[in-house]
Amino acid sequence: MARVKISEYQAKSLLLKELGVPYSGWAINSATAASVLSTLSSEESYVVKVDQGIKKRAKQGLLSVRITLGVIRSFIAAKTQQNFTDFLIEPFVPHQPAQEQYLSLERIREGIKVLYSAQGGVEVESHWQAVSSKITDSQVKMLVEKLKVLFEKYHLAFLEINPLVILNGKTHFLDLAVEIDDAALTLPELAAAGLQPLIESATLPSEKAIRQLDANTPASLKYRIINPNGAIWMLLSGGGASLVLADEVADQGFGKELANYGEYSGSPTTEDTYLYTKVLLNDLLGSKAAEKVLIIAGGVANFTDVAKTFAGVIQALSEVKVELKAQGVKVFVRRGGPNQIRGLKLMADFLKKSGLYGEVLGPEAPLTEIVNRALKKL
Amino acid sequence: MISIQEIRKSQPQIVVLGNHPQIIQSILDFDYLSGKKTPSVVAILGNETGVGKYFWGRGEVLLPLAAEIAALKTDYSSAVWFLNLLSGRRSFLAIKQFLASFAEVTGGVFFAEGLPERHSQALFELHKQRNLLLIGPASVGLVVPGVIKLGPIGGVTPEQITDSGILEPGDCAVISASGGMTNELINMVKLAGRRLSFAFSTGGDRFPLPRLSEAFVLAENELQTKTIVYYGELGGTEEYELIELKKRAQLTKKVVIHISGTVAELFRESPQFGHAKAKATQEQETARAKRTALKAAGFLVSEKFADVLELIKANG
Numbered sequence: 112m113a114r115v116k117i118s119e120y121q122a123k124s125l126l127l128k129e130l131g132v133p134y135s136g137w138a139i140n141s142a143t144a145a146s147v148l149s150t151l152s153s154e155e156s157y158v159v160k161v162d163q164g165i166k167k168r169a170k171q172g173l174l175s176v177r178i179t180l181g182v183i184r185s186f187i188a189a190k191t192q193q194n195f196t197d198f199l200i201e202p203f204v205p206h207q208p209a210q211e212q213y214l215s216l217e218r219i220r221e222g223i224k225v226l227y228s229a230q231g232g233v234e235v236e237s238h239w240q241a242v243s244s245k246i247t248d249s250q251v252k253m254l255v256e257k258l259k260v261l262f263e264k265y266h267l268a269f270l271e272i273n274p275l276v277i278l279n280g281k282t283h284f285l286d287l288a289v290e291i292d293d294a295a296l297t298l299p300e301l302a303a304a305g306l307q308p309l310i311e312s313a314t315l316p317s318e319k320a321i322r323q324l325d326a327n328t329p330a331s332l333k334y335r336i337i338n339p340n341g342a343i344w345m346l347l348s349g350g351g352a353s354l355v356l357a358d359e360v361a362d363q364g365f366g367k368e369l370a371n372y373g374e375y376s377g378s379p380t381t382e383d384t385y386l387y388t389k390v391l392l393n394d395l396l397g398s399k400a401a402e403k404v405l406i407i408a409g410g411v412a413n414f415t416d417v418a419k420t421f422a423g424v425i426q427a428l429s430e431v432k433v434e435l436k437a438q439g440v441k442v443f444v445r446r447g448g449p450n451q452i453r454g455l456k457l458m459a460d461f462l463k464k465s466g467l468y469g470e471v472l473g474p475e476a477p478l479t480e481i482v483n484r485a486l487k488k489l
Numbered sequence: 490m491i492s493i494q495e496i497r498k499s500q501p502q503i504v505v506l507g508n509h510p511q512i513i514q515s516i517l518d519f520d521y522l523s524g525k526k527t528p529s530v531v532a533i534l535g536n537e538t539g540v541g542k543y544f545w546g547r548g549e550v551l552l553p554l555a556a557e558i559a560a561l562k563t564d565y566s567s568a569v570w571f572l573n574l575l576s577g578r579r580s581f582l583a584i585k586q587f588l589a590s591f592a593e594v595t596g597g598v599f600f601a602e603g604l605p606e607r608h609s610q611a612l613f614e615l616h617k618q619r620n621l622l623l624i625g626p627a628s629v630g631l632v633v634p635g636v637i638k639l640g641p642i643g644g645v646t647p648e649q650i651t652d653s654g655i656l657e658p659g660d661c662a663v664i665s666a667s668g669g670m671t672n673e674l675i676n677m678v679k680l681a682g683r684r685l686s687f688a689f690s691t692g693g694d695r696f697p698l699p700r701l702s703e704a705f706v707l708a709e710n711e712l713q714t715k716t717i718v719y720y721g722e723l724g725g726t727e728e729y730e731l732i733e734l735k736k737r738a739q740l741t742k743k744v745v746i747h748i749s750g751t752v753a754e755l756f757r758e759s760p761q762f763g764h765a766k767a768k769a770t771q772e773q774e775t776a777r778a779k780r781t782a783l784k785a786a787g788f789l790v791s792e793k794f795a796d797v798l799e800l801i802k803a804n805g
Contacts, residue, residue: 351670
């Protein structure tokens with residue numbers, strides 16, 4: 112549960128409509144590009160950009176302005192080659208660089224923090240001292256008041272317009288980035304808006320599989336690959352403990368060998384941990400590292416049942432025990448919490464029976480001791 | 490806001506919102522093992538009416554169940570606390586109603602993750618207006634040894650409660666942005682041969698309660714606390730308020746701090762970690778920047794988590 116980005120097209124369609132500002136833009140992906148492009152005029156001047164929630168697009172060549180239809184076609188073809196999938200096309204709005212302003216709203220504990228600068232545009236960060244919460248321009252002031260209402264209505268967490276251009280009383284959001292609060296997505300007032308969070312462009316199939324699992328359980332499941340050919344694989348539990356354990360690997364200078372970061376928490380079922388572990392083990396077995404360790408670790412759980420969650424982990428491990436043994440994967444376990452004695456024994460017994468190298472520790476060992484032990488065997 | 494000393498002098502009475510028998514039983518086990526004569530849980534507000542049967546030592550005890558606030562007794566003899574075990578979506582509205590019905594509430598814990606940010610903002614306002622000690626969201630609770638266990642903090646089985654050291658009072662306060670790490674720190678305090686004065690988890694959400702500076706002032710003003718142990722993460726900037734407190738001499742006790750999240754440096758852009766707040770979008774929110782600033786201000790900051798144990802041992 113956190114802040115999530117939505118596409119620029121979704122954000123503009125929603126907000127500009129509410130503000131009563133006409134919006135013309137075309138959201139396309141590689142599949143729909145041809146049919147949409149056939150409706151555009153070859154006389155007009157356009158803007159095209161990758162619309163996948165990526166920051167600083169101008170500096171990464173992910174947008175192109177004041178271009179013709181032909182250039183759009185080659186832009187999309189080139190970016191598709193680089194695995195980008197979603198694009199936004201808009202008519203080009205002629206203006207002077209000096210007319211580019213900056214405006215952002217962010218949800219903070221005390222309310223909404225507004226930042227503004229009359230000197231906006233891609234170089235806004237190089238004169239950040241000009242950015243402040245003071246706004247004198249009456250048109251911008253009015254816009255902020257309206258945006259604040261929408262900010263509340265749609266549970267927005269962050270909104271940045273850069274550049275904002277106002278020409279003859281007409282407002283143009285030339286670039287808009289919006290983050291929403293995904294904890295609010297299921298509230299009745301937001302469910303109707305049908306907003307779809309963006310999935311980060313670099314998401315791998317296994318990461319997507321865990322996202323899917325996460326969306327279908329009240330427990331929390333996270334999974335990110337850092338290095339698919341890494342030697343150190345981590346099956347961690349607890350939002351905090353997982354960070355401490357992954358930090359330990361990085362802080363001891365083994366960051367390059369760290370394959371993944373992830374965690375399960377919030378009392379997942381045996382089925383949840385089974386499916387989660389299965390995805391992870393599949394990636395682990397696919398890693399080209401010569402030697403591999405699997406660290407199954409977590410803190411002293413408050414209410415997550417160790418025996419129940421470990422039963423799922425063991426089920427997944429046992430399905431590939433032959434492959435794990437063949438690759439010489441060493442397993443290091445540290446965990447505490449409800450039913451820890453039974454859970455740890457289940458794990459120790461399984462490792463022994465399957466002939467895998469394993470070390471199993473309980474809460475008597477400091478949390479990060481298990482990382483030390485694993486790194487020594489690498 | 491109530492102080493920890495005042496909590497110690499009181500006889501806390503807990504109304505539980507939502508039903509989670511294992512957590513409720515753990516509170517009763519804590520009460521029983523602490524030598525209390527009666528359970529601190531006085532009512533459970535859920536979907537059922539009648540009574541719920543729980544263990545009280547080797548015997549049994551019946552707790553009143555209510556399906557609506559109107560059915561609850563409102564004239565409790567002393568401090569009323571709530572333990573909100575409802576889902577993130579429902580937590581706020583339920584507590585707003587609850588607070589409207591009870592004039593004399595001391596505070597409470599929000600257990601669920603995933604409270605909408607707007608709801609957390611509204612809770613912050615309530616916390617200020619009514620001067621309550623609200624804790625959470627995404628908090629495993631508050632524990633004052635021998636006095637109150639408000640949530641699953643310290644564990645849910647009798648073995649955990651006995652072994653974790655939350656029954657005997659000591660001089661280490663634990664404050665944590667993570668539920669699991671709260672227990673881990675409580676475990677460390679015990680491994681260091683010391684005991685707890687009190688502990689709570691503010692949770693890892695974007696706008697946790699109490700505000701970190703308020704949490705530290707609670708610990709500073711608590712007479713039995715000699716050392717404060719804090720676990721924080723990357724994301725957010727409220728740790729910098731601790732530096733201000735120290736400069737103004739409003740924080741004079743020994744403070745052991747671990748900030749996690751250096752692993753984020755391995756990613757091109759800071760990913761979203763397990764907790765909602767655990768993401769650094771600017772330099773000062775990174776684990777490294779917080780560690781450096783806190784260390785420079787004179788806090789006992791661990792470079793590795795294992796150092797926390799040594800720091801707790803050495804700073805009694």
